[in-house]
Amino acid sequence: MERTLSIIKPDGVARGLAGEVIKRLEQNNLKITAMKMLRMTKSQAKGFYDVHRERPFFESLTDFMVSGPIIVMILEGENAIGRYRELMGATDYREAAQGTIRKDFATDIEKNVVHGSDGPETAAFEIGYFFNSFEITG
Numbered sequence: 728m729e730r731t732l733s734i735i736k737p738d739g740v741a742r743g744l745a746g747e748v749i750k751r752l753e754q755n756n757l758k759i760t761a762m763k764m765l766r767m768t769k770s771q772a773k774g775f776y777d778v779h780r781e782r783p784f785f786e787s788l789t790d791f792m793v794s795g796p797i798i799v800m801i802l803e804g805e806n807a808i809g810r811y812r813e814l815m816g817a818t819d820y821r822e823a824a825q826g827t828i829r830k831d832f833a834t835d836i837e838k839n840v841v842h843g844s845d846g847p848e849t850a851a852f853e854i855g856y857f858f859n860s861f862e863i864t865g
């Protein structure tokens with residue numbers, strides 16, 4: 728069993744794609760064990776994406792991530808990190824495989840609808856960033 732953090736980004740929430748994303752998670756047997764909607768502050772967004780601090784897109788990315796509410800979830804299942812990444816598709820929607828969330832819905836390399844942890848250590852950090860132990864079921 729593995730856990731990963733999923734975010735439906737401000738573009739996904741604003742465009743009414745939350746139901747579609749959640750449906751795909753459920754259909755693919757990624758169990759949602761925690762979920763909430765919130766709007767990050769700029770400093771929370773910077774802390775979350777700290778690994779990208781030196782990247783040219785950092786300012787724009789963190790501005791985008793605070794532009795509206797997001798939905799954060801913990802997903803659980805066998806190989807949950809890898810399976811969720813497959814469902815999302817490549818960061819750049821133009822390179823994403825057919826049938827993936829980003830291929831179907833992303834409009835931009837930044838506004839790519841969803842986020843998912845990229846490995847077990849990142850997942851532990853990202854889950855702890857948003858949830859405490861009392862908020863996690865299952």
Ligand code: CMP
Nearest residue numbers: 779784788818836837838839841842843
């Ligand atoms: P995410 O998986 O949340 O991780 C970092 C985010 O930075 C990425 O999705 C995109 O939203 C955003 N981003 C913007 N430009 C780039 C880029 N050139 N390469 C990678 N990520 C980018």
